[in-house]
Amino acid sequence: MDIASRQDGSIRILKLTGRLDQASADNFHKALIPHLDDCSATGNPLLLDFSGVEYISSVGLRVMILAAKQVKVQNGKVAIANLTPIVAEVFQIGRFNLVFQVFQNYDDAVRFLNQ
Amino acid sequence: MKIKFWGTRGSIPVSVTATNIREKLVAALSGAIGRQLTTDADINDYLNTLGFEVTGTFGGHSSCVQIDIGTEDHIICDMGSGARPLAQSLLTRFGPARPQTYHVFMSHLHWDHIMGFPFFTPVYIPGNRIIIHSCHAEVERAFRRQQDPISFPVEFDQLAARIEFEILQPGQVYAIAGMKVSAQKQHHSGDSYGWRFEHGGQAVVYSTDSEHPVDDIAGQAAIVEFFRGADAVIFDAMYSLAEAVSVKADWGHSSNIVGVELCQQAKVKRLLMFHHEPAYCDGKLTQLLAETRRFEEITREDHRVEVLTTWDGMELEL
Ligand SMILES: [Zn+2]
Numbered sequence: 001m002d003i004a005s006r007q008d009g010s011i012r013i014l015k016l017t018g019r020l021d022q023a024s025a026d027n028f029h030k031a032l033i034p035h036l037d038d039c040s041a042t043g044n045p046l047l048l049d050f051s052g053v054e055y056i057s058s059v060g061l062r063v064m065i066l067a068a069k070q071v072k073v074q075n076g077k078v079a080i081a082n083l084t085p086i087v088a089e090v091f092q093i094g095r096f097n098l099v100f101q102v103f104q105n106y107d108d109a110v111r112f113l114n115q
Numbered sequence: 116m117k118i119k120f121w122g123t124r125g126s127i128p129v130s131v132t133a134t135n136i137r138e139k140l141v142a143a144l145s146g147a148i149g150r151q152l153t154t155d156a157d158i159n160d161y162l163n164t165l166g167f168e169v170t171g172t173f174g175g176h177s178s179c180v181q182i183d184i185g186t187e188d189h190i191i192c193d194m195g196s197g198a199r200p201l202a203q204s205l206l207t208r209f210g211p212a213r214p215q216t217y218h219v220f221m222s223h224l225h226w227d228h229i230m231g232f233p234f235f236t237p238v239y240i241p242g243n244r245i246i247i248h249s250c251h252a253e254v255e256r257a258f259r260r261q262q263d264p265i266s267f268p269v270e271f272d273q274l275a276a277r278i279e280f281e282i283l284q285p286g287q288v289y290a291i292a293g294m295k296v297s298a299q300k301q302h303h304s305g306d307s308y309g310w311r312f313e314h315g316g317q318a319v320v321y322s323t324d325s326e327h328p329v330d331d332i333a334g335q336a337a338i339v340e341f342f343r344g345a346d347a348v349i350f351d352a353m354y355s356l357a358e359a360v361s362v363k364a365d366w367g368h369s370s371n372i373v374g375v376e377l378c379q380q381a382k383v384k385r386l387l388m389f390h391h392e393p394a395y396c397d398g399k400l401t402q403l404l405a406e407t408r409r410f411e412e413i414t415r416e417d418h419r420v421e422v423l424t425t426w427d428g429m430e431l432e433l
């Protein structure tokens with residue numbers, strides 16, 4: 001998993017690329033933590049751009065849940081945008097809309113984070 | 116080994132309603148419009164093309180599962196309301212005159228897992244022996260209290276069968292009723308225990324009322340070891356993954372997705388979804404099975420887990 005980070009105003013945008021599975025989950029979580037730490041009520045809202053994520057396994061889902069939990073405790077705001085069809089299907093089966101704000105496209109996600 | 120499910124519903128028994136039945140009839144009859152159904156065989160052929168949610172029902176009894184290894188002694192997991200139809204079937208088969216031995220393994224002592232006991236008719240028949248195996252020291256108190264006069268007309272001491280309570284320790288391997296039996300502590304209010312039964316080179320795990328907290332790595336590893344290589348794991352798949360970690364976190368139950376994950380890691384042959392949410396209708400439970408199978412397919416690496424769901428009356432030969 002590659003993470004490319006950039007800033008749009010106060011919003012931290014992470015463009016993720018690759019497979020989020022058993023092999024990559026640990027390193028991905030470690031790389032994500034500094035960004036999660038910054039995602040507090042007064043810090044940077046976080047936008048996870050999933051357009052480059054071609055696969056997510058149950059272990060990957062676990063990392064995403066841990067991320068959601070951490071941000072919730074910090075009263076931060078996080079959004080996910082641009083799911084590929086297979087990842088969208090996995091998110092739907094896990095009912096991830098209950099723990100994440102998921103958007104079809106980038107602009108809607110930015111609008112939500114700027115609210 | 117053979118598994119027979121007598122109660123598969125979680126938390127409280129439920130029943131199909133008149134509305135449910137009517138919906139099934141409407142679905143079946145509208146599908147039949149324009150078809151030539153003139154004989155019983157035509158009708159049965161047509162019914163076989165319909166889904167289980169139309170022609171059947173998951174049923175609504177709370178947890179009770181029978182394990183049959185072909186021995187005389189009876190092996191039962193939990194005494195939910197499904198214990199009543201189980202008792203009926205046993206009495207029909209063996210009659211009241213022939214004393215029987217029953218081994219009951221308790222996941223825990225919540226109502227939905229003990230409520231069938233006073234309706235399990237073998238307890239009223241002299242000569243029967245009922246051994247209740249549990250890792251909870253309070254097991255006897257829970258069964259007696261349920262039959263206190265304030266809650267039930269027949270007191271525990273009036274039961275004619277010989278009833279014994281056997282406290283077992285998790286992590287030890289016991290030889291009981293011709294099987295190798297071990298228990299695993301699980302995360303649930305007041306604790307619950309999973310049971311692993313081995314016989315004739317096969318293994319069945321009964322793991323209900325168990326939450327798998329997402330950040331408990333050591334706990335997960337222990338569960339994977341407990342499930343390792345089992346032919347079937349009966350699994351508490353009450354919620355969706357997101358529900359289990361958000362609104363219903365700490366409610367003590369798990370999800371279909373965690374079930375798939377644990378069974379993939381432990382290289383389990385079959386995942387049997389169990390302890391169904393009482394609010395879910397047959398259609399919803401059928402949809403959950405399809406979604407879980409799809410999830411297993413998407414996330415499959417080197418090992419395929421066969422995903423099945425359970426319903427009252429279901430029999431599975433391993
Ligand atoms: Zn229960």
Ligand SMILES: [Zn+2]
Nearest residue numbers: 223225303324
């Ligand atoms: Zn319980």
